[in-house]
Amino acid sequence: MISLYRPGTSLLHRMPAGPKLVVVAGLATAISLLPANPLLLAAVLVAVAGCYLLAGTGIAEAGRQLWRLRWVLLVVSLSQVFFLPVLAVAANVIRVGAVVLVANLITLTTRTDRLIDALERALRPLRKLGVNSDRVALMLSMTITTIPVIAGFAARIREAQRARGVTVSPFAAVVPLLVMALKHADDLADALVARGAD
Amino acid sequence: MSDHVIGFEHVSVRFARHTALRDVSVRLEQRRIAVIGSNGSGKSTFARTLNGLIVASEGEIRVHGIDPAREPKQVRQRVGFIFSNPDTQIIMPTVAEDVAFSLRRRGLPRAEIRDRVTAALNDFGLAAEADSPVHELSSGQKQLLALCAVLIGEPGLVVADEPTAYLDAANSRRIAGFLLDRMPQQLVLITHDLRLAARCDIALRFEGGRLSDQGEPGPVIARYEEDQEQP
Ligand SMILES: Nc1ncnc2c1ncn2[C@@H]1O[C@H](COP(=O)(O)OP(=O)(O)O)[C@@H](O)[C@H]1O
Numbered sequence: 001m002i003s004l005y006r007p008g009t010s011l012l013h014r015m016p017a018g019p020k021l022v023v024v025a026g027l028a029t030a031i032s033l034l035p036a037n038p039l040l041l042a043a044v045l046v047a048v049a050g051c052y053l054l055a056g057t058g059i060a061e062a063g064r065q066l067w068r069l070r071w072v073l074l075v076v077s078l079s080q081v082f083f084l085p086v087l088a089v090a091a092n093v094i095r096v097g098a099v100v101l102v103a104n105l106i107t108l109t110t111r112t113d114r115l116i117d118a119l120e121r122a123l124r125p126l127r128k129l130g131v132n133s134d135r136v137a138l139m140l141s142m143t144i145t146t147i148p149v150i151a152g153f154a155a156r157i158r159e160a161q162r163a164r165g166v167t168v169s170p171f172a173a174v175v176p177l178l179v180m181a182l183k184h185a186d187d188l189a190d191a192l193v194a195r196g197a198d
Numbered sequence: 199m200s201d202h203v204i205g206f207e208h209v210s211v212r213f214a215r216h217t218a219l220r221d222v223s224v225r226l227e228q229r230r231i232a233v234i235g236s237n238g239s240g241k242s243t244f245a246r247t248l249n250g251l252i253v254a255s256e257g258e259i260r261v262h263g264i265d266p267a268r269e270p271k272q273v274r275q276r277v278g279f280i281f282s283n284p285d286t287q288i289i290m291p292t293v294a295e296d297v298a299f300s301l302r303r304r305g306l307p308r309a310e311i312r313d314r315v316t317a318a319l320n321d322f323g324l325a326a327e328a329d330s331p332v333h334e335l336s337s338g339q340k341q342l343l344a345l346c347a348v349l350i351g352e353p354g355l356v357v358a359d360e361p362t363a364y365l366d367a368a369n370s371r372r373i374a375g376f377l378l379d380r381m382p383q384q385l386v387l388i389t390h391d392l393r394l395a396a397r398c399d400i401a402l403r404f405e406g407g408r409l410s411d412q413g414e415p416g417p418v419i420a421r422y423e424e425d426q427e428q429p
Pocket residue numbers: 213214216217218235236237238239240241242243244
């Protein structure tokens with residue numbers, strides 16, 4: 001989900017982030033409520049493909065994303081295939097895939113800063129309830145920045161465990177990961193102060 | 199713009215069980231100031247007092263006329279800080295956003311921020327990466343980004359705490375070249391790379407929290423190396 005943005009000038013790229021979020025949320029809801037009708041499902045697939053063409057990323061991009069989702073889709077189908085008729089299972093798989101593809105259109109065509117700006121604006125009315133939308137936006141940005149860093153820590157721990165011939169257990173990695181993440185948070189807090197946040 | 203003087207008068211910094219700086223007095227006007235000394239000698243503590251990240255327990259500090267303890271906001275506009283680990287000083291998800299982060303709260307119009315960010319990224323050879331996620335950069339590029347984000351705020355002093363510690367030789371050279379030769383700002387450079395210290399105008403040496411030696415970098419470094427060779 002991170003760093004999916006592809007620069008471009010398509011209609012979807014030019015659309016302001018706020019309305020785009022609303023439209024996509026509407027579409028996703030509609031798709032997930034869709035009845036299991038073969039014609040409708042085919043139409044959804046065509047419509048999603050059309051959206052990707054409209055975004056200027058090509059249908060291949062949609063294919064790449066479905067490939068990344070293969071395990072999720074597999075689990076969805078396996079967990080249902082014994083209990084539901086085939087058409088219903090196919091409908092569910094298509095719904096899940098289509099919703100994710102449509103949601104990803106936002107990250108594909110919207111820069112993170114625009115997205116966060118839009119969220120910040122959406123949260124502004126909550127200011128009366130004590131929500132500092134500025135802070136929330138900054139926190140979201142920092143989270144997006146930090147996820148790859150933490151992922152890097154996890155990779156390093158796994159390598160270190162392998163190098164020492166330790167059997168790689170996810171549980172043995174939790175404590176060092178937590179330590180590294182906390183140290184990182186501490187350093188990041190210093191940087192925030194040094195760079196004049198707050 | 200008043201003066202480019204850093205003044206310490208009998209400054210001590212105490213932590214719960216440890217005294218990290220002991221009675222440091224010094225007046226610095228040089229452009230490039232090297233800080234050397236063994237691990238744990240107090241170099242980072244000294245650096246952090248310059249922008250108020252650490253407040254002195256005793257004594258007086260003036261950085262370009264500002265008391266960091268009393269005016270932390272002003273001092274942080276005046277003093278840019280570069281940490282060793284580039285990962286811990288990048289706050290925003292993309293390169294251009296992170297540089298722009300330094301200009302928020304300056305009350306500048308969006309268009310001007312964009313123009314200044316573009317110009318700064320050009321300066322640092324990061325223009326092609328403007329919209330890239332920061333985690334796709336190399337360590338060298340990340341440190342360049344950190345430097346770019348600091349300098350766009352137009353500080354009068356740049357404090358760099360072992361800025362080349364995470365970099366390979368080529369990237370160290372690039373960053374050091376920028377700090378030592380290209381940048382007009384006053385520089386406090388904490389470093390274990392004695393060749394970089396030798397290129398400064400003055401060197402300070404800390405040992406056990408005391409300012410144990412200072413002066414022309416050449417002789418200060420020579421005495422430091424001599425002491426390290428003895429057991
Ligand atoms: N926040 C802190 N709390 C307690 N002790 C600290 C803290 N920061 C530094 N120290 C101690 O102060 C001494 C000097 O540290 P530092 O200035 O980081 O040294 P240097 O940068 O020269 O390696 C060290 O012994 C260190 O353990």
